[in-house]
Amino acid sequence: MEYRKIKDEDNDGGTISDDVENPRGKGFSVASVSNVPAREQSKWKRKSVVTLALTFLTSSQAILIVWSKRAGKYEYSVTTANFLVETLKCALSLAALARIWKTEGVTEDNRLSTTFDEVIVYPIPAALYLVKNLLQYYIFAYVDAPGYQILKNLNIISTGVLYRIILKKKLSEIQWAAFILLCAGCTTAQLNSRSDHVLQTPLQGWIMAIVMALLSGFAGVYTEAIIKKRPSRNINVQNFWLYIFGMAFNAVAILIQDFDAVMNKGFFHGYSVITTLMILNHALSGIAVSMVMKYADNIVKVYSTSVAMLLTAVVSVFLFGFELTLAFFLGATVVSVSVYLHSAGKLQR
Amino acid sequence: MEYRKIKDEDNDGGTISDDVENPRGKGFSVASVSNVPAREQSKWKRKSVVTLALTFLTSSQAILIVWSKRAGKYEYSVTTANFLVETLKCALSLAALARIWKTEGVTEDNRLSTTFDEVIVYPIPAALYLVKNLLQYYIFAYVDAPGYQILKNLNIISTGVLYRIILKKKLSEIQWAAFILLCAGCTTAQLNSRSDHVLQTPLQGWIMAIVMALLSGFAGVYTEAIIKKRPSRNINVQNFWLYIFGMAFNAVAILIQDFDAVMNKGFFHGYSVITTLMILNHALSGIAVSMVMKYADNIVKVYSTSVAMLLTAVVSVFLFGFELTLAFFLGATVVSVSVYLHSAGKLQR
Numbered sequence: 001m002e003y004r005k006i007k008d009e010d011n012d013g014g015t016i017s018d019d020v021e022n023p024r025g026k027g028f029s030v031a032s033v034s035n036v037p038a039r040e041q042s043k044w045k046r047k048s049v050v051t052l053a054l055t056f057l058t059s060s061q062a063i064l065i066v067w068s069k070r071a072g073k074y075e076y077s078v079t080t081a082n083f084l085v086e087t088l089k090c091a092l093s094l095a096a097l098a099r100i101w102k103t104e105g106v107t108e109d110n111r112l113s114t115t116f117d118e119v120i121v122y123p124i125p126a127a128l129y130l131v132k133n134l135l136q137y138y139i140f141a142y143v144d145a146p147g148y149q150i151l152k153n154l155n156i157i158s159t160g161v162l163y164r165i166i167l168k169k170k171l172s173e174i175q176w177a178a179f180i181l182l183c184a185g186c187t188t189a190q191l192n193s194r195s196d197h198v199l200q201t202p203l204q205g206w207i208m209a210i211v212m213a214l215l216s217g218f219a220g221v222y223t224e225a226i227i228k229k230r231p232s233r234n235i236n237v238q239n240f241w242l243y244i245f246g247m248a249f250n251a252v253a254i255l256i257q258d259f260d261a262v263m264n265k266g267f268f269h270g271y272s273v274i275t276t277l278m279i280l281n282h283a284l285s286g287i288a289v290s291m292v293m294k295y296a297d298n299i300v301k302v303y304s305t306s307v308a309m310l311l312t313a314v315v316s317v318f319l320f321g322f323e324l325t326l327a328f329f330l331g332a333t334v335v336s337v338s339v340y341l342h343s344a345g346k347l348q349r
Numbered sequence: 350m351e352y353r354k355i356k357d358e359d360n361d362g363g364t365i366s367d368d369v370e371n372p373r374g375k376g377f378s379v380a381s382v383s384n385v386p387a388r389e390q391s392k393w394k395r396k397s398v399v400t401l402a403l404t405f406l407t408s409s410q411a412i413l414i415v416w417s418k419r420a421g422k423y424e425y426s427v428t429t430a431n432f433l434v435e436t437l438k439c440a441l442s443l444a445a446l447a448r449i450w451k452t453e454g455v456t457e458d459n460r461l462s463t464t465f466d467e468v469i470v471y472p473i474p475a476a477l478y479l480v481k482n483l484l485q486y487y488i489f490a491y492v493d494a495p496g497y498q499i500l501k502n503l504n505i506i507s508t509g510v511l512y513r514i515i516l517k518k519k520l521s522e523i524q525w526a527a528f529i530l531l532c533a534g535c536t537t538a539q540l541n542s543r544s545d546h547v548l549q550t551p552l553q554g555w556i557m558a559i560v561m562a563l564l565s566g567f568a569g570v571y572t573e574a575i576i577k578k579r580p581s582r583n584i585n586v587q588n589f590w591l592y593i594f595g596m597a598f599n600a601v602a603i604l605i606q607d608f609d610a611v612m613n614k615g616f617f618h619g620y621s622v623i624t625t626l627m628i629l630n631h632a633l634s635g636i637a638v639s640m641v642m643k644y645a646d647n648i649v650k651v652y653s654t655s656v657a658m659l660l661t662a663v664v665s666v667f668l669f670g671f672e673l674t675l676a677f678f679l680g681a682t683v684v685s686v687s688v689y690l691h692s693a694g695k696l697q698r
Contacts, residue, residue: 150675173693174523177686181530184682187675188537195675326499326536326544327676333533334683337526341690344522 043295050291051304057285058308063315064281068274075270077258079250081279086246088283093239100234110234114241121226123245128219130249132212134256139212142205147198149190151209156183156302158210158217163298166221171299174345179299181338186306189313189331220301224293235294239287303342306335392644399640400653406634407657412664413630417623425619426607428599430628435595437632442588449583459583463590470575472594477568479598481561483605488561491554496547498539500558505532505651507559507566512647515570516577520648523694528648530687535655538662538680569650573642584643588636652691655684 100110143151160179163169171179201209227238254262261269292301310332316322449459492500509528512518520528550558576587603611610618641650659681665671 174690177690177693181683181686184679184686188679188683191540191676191679193542199673199675324548326548327540330533330537330540334530334537337530337533341523341526344526 047296047300050288050295051300054285054288054292054301054304055308055311057281057288058305059311059315061278061281061285062309062312063319064274064278066316066320068272068278076272076275077254077261077269079254079258080262080267081275081282083247083250083254084279085282085286086243086250088279089286090240090243090247092283092287093236093243096236097234097240100236109232110237112237112240114237118230119241121222122241123249125219125223125226125242126245126249128215128222129246130253132215132219133253135208135212135215137257139205139208142208143201144194144197146192146194147201148209150187150195150198151201151205152213153183153187153190154209154213155216156186156306158213159220159298159302162214162217162221163224166218167225167297169297170347172345172347175342175347178338178341178345181334181341182303182306185331185334185338186309187331188334189310189328191325191327191331220293220298223290224298227290227293235290238294239290242290243286299342303339307339310335396645396649399637399644400649403634403637403641403650403653404657404660406630406637407654408660408664410627410630410634411658411661412668413623413627415665415669417621417627425617425621425624426603426610428603428607429611429616430624430631432596432599432603433628434631434635435592435599437628438635439589439592439596441632441636442585442592445585446583446589449585458581459586461586461589463586467579468590470571471590472598474568474572474575474591475594475598477564477571478595479602481564481568482602484557484561484564486606488554488557491557492550493543493546495541495543496550497558499536499544499547500550500554501562502532502536502539503558503562504565505535505655507562508569508647508651511563511566511570512573515567516574516646518646519696521694521696524691524696527687527690527694530683530690531652531655534680534683534687535658536680537683538659538677540674540676540680569642569647572639573647576639576642584639587643588639591639592635648691652688656688659684 097110097112104110139148156179160171160176164171223242226242227235230238289301292304310328313322313324313328317324446459446461453459488497505528509520509525513520572591575591576584579587638650641653659677662671662673662677666673
């Protein structure tokens with residue numbers, strides 16, 4: 001009874017199967033009741049570490065963006081930077097794999113070669129993000145930048161809905177309530193005097209925002225499905241294949257959007273120290289997102305990035321002298337209650 | 350088992366004891382299992398009716414206030430109006446009692462005469478409100494009117510805390526979370542471009558706002574304690590004694606604040622049709638509040654008046670051409686989720 005309870009709680013927490021490889025070569029013995037708590041603890045620890053890493057990287061990302069804007073160095077081409085991010089992630093995955101091959105040898109789970117059946121699904125998230133990023137250029141005909149920031153919170157709802165539909169995982173009613181609160185709280189925290197403009201968004205703008213939210217939610221949930229489909233497969237191999245296609249699709253984006261600029265001014269035009277730091281940060285947070293997908297889930301990812309948004313605002317008070325608004329405090333309160341409710345509302349099975 | 354469950358749920362809903370008189374002379378037979386659902390249904394119905402009445406009266410109250418301001422007729426003395434409200438409530442309670450005496454005769458429960466022991470606590474809520482209303486004049490030295498509207502939401506928290514401490518009724522953790530959300534949601538819905546000023550409130554202002562919230566919360570919770578202490582006592586008798594002291598304390602307020610104005614300009618100076626409607630409305634909502642205290646509780650009262658605030662805003666769009674802000678939609682979403690969580694989070698006993 002005790003054992004069954006712990007197992008179920010774990011499944012609730014994200015991993016579909018139990019045969020996840022144990023990192024750092026600790027190994028694990030045949031499941032026995034006495035062994036379960038230690039394994040659960042190690043899983044919980046790993047889940048916490050990747051979640052905290054994602055939260056930290058996401059907040060420092062936002063801070064780097066503010067810093068780069070303040071420094072007035074925002075003239076590099078975004079598509080080339082995105083391409084470099086994917087390349088760096090690819091390289092980091094390969095480096096991690098090389099180390100693992102050295103210590104553990106090449107096994108069925110960590111070999112780089114793959115089957116058509118395994119690899120066929122990997123381009124899909126990258127393709128979805130490409131379409132979403134292209135749409136982004138058109139939505140600004142209907143919404144201004146602060147309005148777009150507000151509308152991006154629709155991602156929270158779309159991720160929850162698609163997580164339920166595609167991964168067929170259940171959230172309790174309290175957790176759904178928490179998810180609606182997360183969306184409302186994040187939006188409230190971002191309110192400013194110009195936010196009301198977003199209510200004047202024409203129908204086309206709303207439709208595009210919803211489509212973009214669905215694309216982004218679908219890409220996230222689909223990545224989780226791909227990664228979790230083969231729980232014993234090494235995450236670095238899975239990442240390698242995800243990022244290879246990321247590189248390919250971003251190369252296409254350079255050709256579509258910035259071909260002339262790259263030809264005339266060069267690939268690295270406008271790059272600075274901050275740009276380099278941003279690329280490094282994006283690469284690391286990208287890997288953290290994959291880890292969260294493997295060891296936790298999209299819901300944890302959404303909470304992690306939302307809390308990061310709040311942390312960023314608080315840190316910006318000290319770094320850039322930003323002033324926190326009453327709306328921020330109210331939004332932060334609602335987000336905090338949402339985090340509490342998400343864990344209090346765990347399905348009792 | 351079944352019976353015990355229903356009984357407990359009812360206690361949760363508010364009434365301390367079961368020997369509440371059944372209105373409209375339906376009478377109730379000796380409790381038997383088969384009879385319970387009907388009694389519960391009738392209690393639930395009565396609770397719903399008084400709650401809806403309070404919600405409706407509170408929203409129309411706010412609309413009358415806007416209307417009277419728009420009409421520019423806000424020159425009457427507030428203390429005389431308050432005195433008339435108490436007098437009208439007293440008269441309405443007596444009229445209701447007269448009808449009951451005619452049909453049911455004078456009984457131990459509906460006789461007007463009282464003991465010193467019973468009546469000694471009745472002046473307390475009226476005295477607390479008097480102190481709170483006097484403080485209101487001083488807080489404006491530290492906070493502007495929109496800021497005061499924001500700070501008034503502290504009442505929600507103080508009512509919850511005092512309800513727990515004084516009436517010793519438990520709220521579940523989910524219900525506490527819902528209560529924090531109700532406060533945050535109401536405040537969010539009222540945000541406007543000047544709301545951030547409230548963050549600059551000096552310490553004295555905060556202390557006064559908290560003291561006022563405690564006084565108002567204490568008065569509400571104390572009224573509930575008085576009314577519920579004698580569940581079989583007719584509510585109209587209880588109201589009569591509450592309002593008699595309300596009249597007395599408001600007479601004192603006239604002497605303190607408006608004696609000269611009343612002497613020079615007359616008691617009814619500045620009264621108009623709207624003023625009369627407002628007095629009528631305040632009297633009826635005051636009675637509705639007492640009924641909610643008797644048949645439901647302070648928590649229901651707070652939810653009811655919060656929802657009324659949202660309804661008022663929506664109705665004002667049609668009546669006065671107000672525009673709803675994004676903050677309003679976000680706040681209304683949070684309040685709605687809070688209402689859901691309050692009922693979903695009912696203590697399972």
